[in-house]
Amino acid sequence: xxxxxxxxxxxxxxxxxxxxxxxxxxxxxxxxxxxxxxxxxxxxxxxxxxxxxxxxxxxxxxxxxxxxxxxxxxxxxxxxxxxxxxxxxxxxxxxxxxxxxxxxxxxxxxxxxxxxxxxxxxxxxxxxxxxxxxxxxxxxxxxxxxxxxxxxxxxxxxxxxxxxxxxxxxxxxxxxxxxxxxxxxxxxxxxxxxxxxxxxxxxxxxxxxxxxxxxxxxxxxxxxxxxxxxxxxxxxxxxxxxxxxxxxxxxxxxxxxxxxxxxxxxxxxxxxxxxxxxxxxxxxxxxxxxxxxxxxxxxxxxxxxxxxxxxxxxxxxxxxxxxxxxxxxxxxxxxxx
Amino acid sequence: xxxxxxxxxxxxxxxxxxxxxxxxxxxxxxxxxxxxxxxxxxxxxxxxxxxxxxxxxxxxxxxxxxxxxxxxxxxxxxxxxxxxxxxxxxxxxxxxxxxxxxxxxxxxxxxxxxxxxxxxxxxxxxxxxxxxxxxxxxxxxxxxxxxxxxxxxxxxxxxxxxxxxxxxxxxxxxxxxxxxxxxxxxxxxxxxxxxxxxxxxxxxxxxxxxxxxxxxxxxxxxxxxxxxxxxxxxxxxxxxxxxxxxxxxxxxxxxxxxxxxxxxxxxxxxxxxxxxxxxxxxxxxxxxxxxxxxxxxxxxxxxxxxxxxxxxxxxxxxxxxxxxxxxxxxxxxxxxx
DNA sequence: GTGAAAGCGCTAACAG
DNA sequence: CTGTTAGCGCTTTCAC
Numbered sequence: 109x110x111x112x113x114x115x116x117x118x119x120x121x122x123x124x125x126x127x128x129x130x131x132x133x134x135x136x137x138x139x140x141x142x143x144x145x146x147x148x149x150x151x152x153x154x155x156x157x158x159x160x161x162x163x164x165x166x167x168x169x170x171x172x173x174x175x176x177x178x179x180x181x182x183x184x185x186x187x188x189x190x191x192x193x194x195x196x197x198x199x200x201x202x203x204x205x206x207x208x209x210x211x212x213x214x215x216x217x218x219x220x221x222x223x224x225x226x227x228x229x230x231x232x233x234x235x236x237x238x239x240x241x242x243x244x245x246x247x248x249x250x251x252x253x254x255x256x257x258x259x260x261x262x263x264x265x266x267x268x269x270x271x272x273x274x275x276x277x278x279x280x281x282x283x284x285x286x287x288x289x290x291x292x293x294x295x296x297x298x299x300x301x302x303x304x305x306x307x308x309x310x311x312x313x314x315x316x317x318x319x320x321x322x323x324x325x326x327x328x329x330x331x332x333x334x335x336x337x338x339x340x341x342x343x344x345x346x347x348x349x350x351x352x353x354x355x356x357x358x359x360x361x362x363x364x365x366x367x368x369x370x371x372x373x374x375x376x377x378x379x380x381x382x383x384x385x386x387x388x389x390x391x392x393x394x395x396x397x398x399x400x401x402x403x404x405x406x407x408x409x410x411x412x413x414x415x416x417x418x419x420x421x422x423x424x425x426x427x428x429x430x431x432x433x434x435x436x437x438x439x440x441x442x443x444x445x
Numbered sequence: 446x447x448x449x450x451x452x453x454x455x456x457x458x459x460x461x462x463x464x465x466x467x468x469x470x471x472x473x474x475x476x477x478x479x480x481x482x483x484x485x486x487x488x489x490x491x492x493x494x495x496x497x498x499x500x501x502x503x504x505x506x507x508x509x510x511x512x513x514x515x516x517x518x519x520x521x522x523x524x525x526x527x528x529x530x531x532x533x534x535x536x537x538x539x540x541x542x543x544x545x546x547x548x549x550x551x552x553x554x555x556x557x558x559x560x561x562x563x564x565x566x567x568x569x570x571x572x573x574x575x576x577x578x579x580x581x582x583x584x585x586x587x588x589x590x591x592x593x594x595x596x597x598x599x600x601x602x603x604x605x606x607x608x609x610x611x612x613x614x615x616x617x618x619x620x621x622x623x624x625x626x627x628x629x630x631x632x633x634x635x636x637x638x639x640x641x642x643x644x645x646x647x648x649x650x651x652x653x654x655x656x657x658x659x660x661x662x663x664x665x666x667x668x669x670x671x672x673x674x675x676x677x678x679x680x681x682x683x684x685x686x687x688x689x690x691x692x693x694x695x696x697x698x699x700x701x702x703x704x705x706x707x708x709x710x711x712x713x714x715x716x717x718x719x720x721x722x723x724x725x726x727x728x729x730x731x732x733x734x735x736x737x738x739x740x741x742x743x744x745x746x747x748x749x750x751x752x753x754x755x756x757x758x759x760x761x762x763x764x765x766x767x768x769x770x771x772x773x774x775x776x777x778x779x780x781x782x
Numbered sequence: 783g784t785g786a787a788a789g790c791g792c793t794a795a796c797a798g
Numbered sequence: 799c800t801g802t803t804a805g806c807g808c809t810t811t812c813a814c
Contacts, residue, residue, distance in 0.1 A: 114567075114593075116791055127801045132793060140799060157592075162568035163509075164791035166500035167806045174570070182535075198519075201552065210565055213550035215538065228547055230451070231499035233511070255494075256451075337733070370733070396674070396707070398735075453807055464785045469809060477783060501807035504790045 115156040124152040135160060166232065174210035175419060176234040178225055180243055182217030191391050192408060196240050196262060199412020207420050209235075222248055229257050235423045238415055242266070244306040258422035262415050264308050264432065273422070275414040275433040279309055282404035282437030283316025286358050286386045289402070289439060291324055295356035295384055299329035301343035301368060303360035310335070313360040313388060329354060333364045340367020348375050355383055356445065362387040362394045365401050369444070384445035399443035406437045452493040461489035472497060503569065511547035512756060513571040515562055517580055519554030528728050529745060533577050533599055536749020544757050546572075559585055566594050572760045575752055579603070581643040595759035599752050601645050601769070610759070612751040612770040616646055619741035619774030620653025623695050623723045626739070626776060628661055632693035632721055636666035638680035638705060640697035647672075650697040650725060666691060670701045677704020685712050692720055693782065699724040699731045702738055706781070721782035736780035743774045 117135075121128045126145060133141050134149040135158075141149075152158075166172050177200055179193055197213070204211045212234060216222050229237050229252055236258035239249055242265050250270035253259045261274040290298050300317045303310030314330070321328050331346045333339035340359060344367065347354060359365035365387030369379060377383050379399055387394055390405035418430040454472075458465045463482060470478050471486040472495075478486075489495070503509050514537055516530055534550070541548045549571055553562050566574050566589055573595035576586055579602050587607035590596045598611040627635050637654045640647030651667070658665050668683045670676035677696060681704065684691060696702035702724030706716060714720050716736055724731055724740040731738035755767040 114569075117793095118791080128792080129794085129802080130800060133800085136793085142799065145800085159564055159567040161504070161791050162570050163500045163503035164806090165793075167498070167504055167791080167808090168793045170806080172500075172570075174565075197552070205557070210561060210570075211551070213552070214548070215534070215550070220542070224547060227496055228511075230496040232451075233499050233509075233547075454809095455807080465808080466785060466787095466810080467783090470784090473809080479783060482783085498807050501790090502809075504792090504807080505809045507790085 114161070115158045116161070117158075120149065120152045120156055120158050123156065124149045170232075171423075172233060172235055173208070174212050174234050175204060175236045175238065175423070176212045176214055176225070176229060177238045177240055178248075179213065179215045179240045180217075180222075180246065180248075181215065181241070192389065193240055195408035196412040196415070199409035199414075200238065200416045201412075202409075203413050203416030203420065207416075209420070209423075226251060230255055236260075236419050238262070238419050242308065258419060260415055260418045260422065260430070262411055266308055271429065273418050273430040273432060275411050275418065275435065276308065277406040277411065277435045278437050279312035279406075280316035280319065282388065282406065282439065283313050283358065283360075284320045285437075285439040286388070286402075286404055287317055287320040289441070290356045290358065290384055290386065290445060291326070293384065293445070297329065297351060297354040298326060298356040298358065299331070299347050299351060299354045300357060301331055301333045301340060301347065301359045301364050303332075303364075304334045305332065310360065317358055333360065335361045335364060337363045337367040337370075340364030341371045342367075344368040344371035345375075348372075348377075356385075357383060358386050358388075360388050362389040362391040362401060362403055365403070365444075366393050366397050369397055369399075369401075380443065380445050386445045390440055394440075394442070397444075402442045402445040403440050404437050405440050407435050410435055451498070452495045453498070454495075457486065457489045457493055457495050460493065461486045507569075509570060509572055510545070511549050511571050512541060512573045512575065512760070513549045513551055513562070513566060514575045514577055515585075516550065516552045516577045517554075517559075517583065517585075518552065518578070529726065530577055532745035533749040533752070536746035536751075537575065537753045538749075539746075540750050540753030540757065544753075546757070546760075563588060567592055573597075573756050575599070575756050579645065595756060597752055597755045597759065597767070599748055603645055608766065610755050610767040610769060612748050612755065612772065613645065614743040614748065614772045615774050616649035616743075617653035617656065619725065619743065619776065620650050620695065620697075621657045622774075622776040623725070623739075623741055624654055624657040624661075626778070627693045627695065627721055627723065627782060628663070630721070630782070634666065634688060634691040635663060635693040635695065636668070636684050636688060636691045637694060638668055638670045638677060638684065638696045638701050640669075640701075641671045642669065647697065654695055670697065672698045672701060674700045674704040674707075677701030678708045679704075681705040681708035682712075685709075685714075693722075694720060695723050695725075697725050699726040699728040699738060699740055702740070702781075703730050703734050706734055706736075706738075717780065717782050723782045727777055731777075731779065734781075739779045739782040740777050741774050742777050744772050747772055 117128045117131050121131045134146050216225050239261040242263045245267040249259045249272045253270045259272050264274050264276045302314040329351050331343045333343045359368050387401045387403040390403045394401035394403045414433050421430050454465045454468050458468045468486050471483050553559050576598040579600045582604040586596045586609045590607045596609050601611050601613045639651040666688050668680045670680045696705050724738045727740045727742035731740045751770050758767050
């Protein structure tokens with residue numbers, strides 16, 4: 109390994125026969141530099157392989173041009189075959205790349221991880237922090253915001269304290285469409301496997317189910333899951349044990365819906381003949397499951413893009429907070445209902 | 446948002462009635478500070494919510510205490526239901542956390558991304574760079590190493606140029622075990638759906654297949670895939686068209702194997718009665734597919750841990766390069782073969 | 783055991 | 799249009 113000394117601005121300046129200030133101007137794209145000098149500097153930069161020292165630069169500019177995206181989950185959850193995070197990341201990445209900002213991903217499954225992220229951001233490693241999802245009344249977004257660090261969230265924060273801009277989707281609306289579809293196709297006993305009630309997505313999807321059924325004067329049959337396939341399997345078994353006569357189930361995530369399909373097969377029920385199933389997310393699995401899942405599509409990449417745009421406005425010196433954004437959802441009908 | 450001014454060392458020093466040097470000592474855990482003073486400083490730090498400015502600190506220490514893990518893929522590939530990357534990340538995360546280093550994830554699906562990572566590292570944003578996988582003869586690891594930046598790779602680099610420490614698994618050994626299992630259970634015409642031939646994993650798994658069959662004097666039947674489920678479906682269809690009499694197939698990844706299962710069902714072949722299928726990876730899907738897949742398990746999290754340990758040795762001032770490490774693989778027999 | 787002082791490498795006024 | 803100068807906030811000798 110060639111532990112070559114990194115050249116400094118000074119070295120480039122000497123080589124090009126100009127002052128450090130001029131080199132700095134060229135490197136930062138100032139237009140007020142004579143063409144010949146600019147060229148000489150550029151050549152010196154190339155020859156030396158000069159790259160500005162980020163620490164020195166940040167020290168004076170107070171910027172790093174990189175932005176953190178926090179995945180408040182363990183690696184297993186982040187990368188399950190649930191493609192929520194990838195889609196968010198893709199959307200965020202697209203916008204940030206266009207703005208020439210570096211995206212830094214951080215996973216914080218643990219309490220300790222939370223603290224490290226806070227220090228990381230406060231220490232000035234990044235110019236702003238985006239949350240890819242929010243659990244319960246997570247205090248971190250508010251804490252960072254109070255520290256003066258630009259913060260935006262994907263998913264409405266349940267925490268009322270410090271206002272933080274966010275982007276979310278119309279969970280309840282999508283669920284209502286799903287449940288109405290079930291009612292319209294003649295289903296009588298419509299159950300649900302709900303998501304975790306410490307997340308807005310879990311709460312609002314359940315609310316959508318409850319509200320729509322209540323409106324239609326139908327009974328509610330609810331069990332709770334945690335968005336994992338395993339919990340979908342268990343949830344379906346529990347539902348079947350409690351209400352053997354059910355003929356439809358709205359499952360709050362595709363992964364859980366896939367689990368439900370597995371449990372239904374195990375119990376000898378045909379889908380959709382005996383039991384209709386509708387999921388939520390429109391992940392890949394919903395197209396490859398047997399049968400393919402009717403589900404609710406949410407524009408996740410668009411969420412990511414919106415999130416990034418809000419952040420860019422914030423770090424771009426915008427003084428007022430961006431307004432929250434709620435994106436529409438859409439029922440995708442396949443074979444399971 | 447309270448854009449409160451961040452307190453500096455100076456502010457803490459004034460408040461505690463000591464010099465900046467002393468505050469610095471306390472903050473950095475020096476033992477040569479009187480207990481009473483240390484306490485006064487600590488109190489001042491807490492009251493002011495002081496967090497050291499990372500840029501200023503890095504400028505003098507030449508360290509950032511954070512390390513990058515490069516995922517040289519697009520978001521879609523990184524987070525497919527292929528759980529390779531999550532497992533690597535988990536392993537790396539565990540070790541780094543213990544060493545109090547911050548893990549920074551970066552995805553570089555594009556050419557442009559590659560450049561940005563190089564600049565990012567050379568600019569001193571991180572102390573070292575780990576690659577979670579390697580495509581073809583990627584020049585980036587070598588380029589960074591030549592720049593004097595600590596580099597380690599998961600997957601043997603195909604690039605001979607600059608030597609870079611790496612950790613990999615015994616692909617060929619695992620495949621050989623799989624193929625021998627197929628032979629031992631009486632299969633006659635054993636085909637394979639290979640992985641991409643621009644990656645060591647693809648090449649060596651194919652080599653394991655070819656070598657073992659040749660040794661046994663059996664014919665080789667090969668089609669190429671790219672580790673995606675879709676390519677598994679197509680590969681299996683192609684195989685069936687070309688060699689309708691085949692009775693076994695070794696598929697170079699579980700995701701492709703799942704696709705093969707789908708194609709086999711579509712063609713009316715029973716697994717394992719008509720055709721035996723063995724995958725590679727032991728991802729979650731192999732337990733939930735129908736039937737569950739016989740597959741080759743690789744200790745991915747262990748790879749991640751080893752990778753991190755190599756890196757820590759490097760940034761810890763170790764002068765000599767860590768030796769490459771090759772971890773063992775293991776055949777996991779389930780119902781598909 | 784503690785303080786004073788000298789930079790780390792860069793940018794940003796401010797002159798010229 | 800270019801150079802000089804003054805720091806950004808911190809660590810680290812070196813005296814005391």
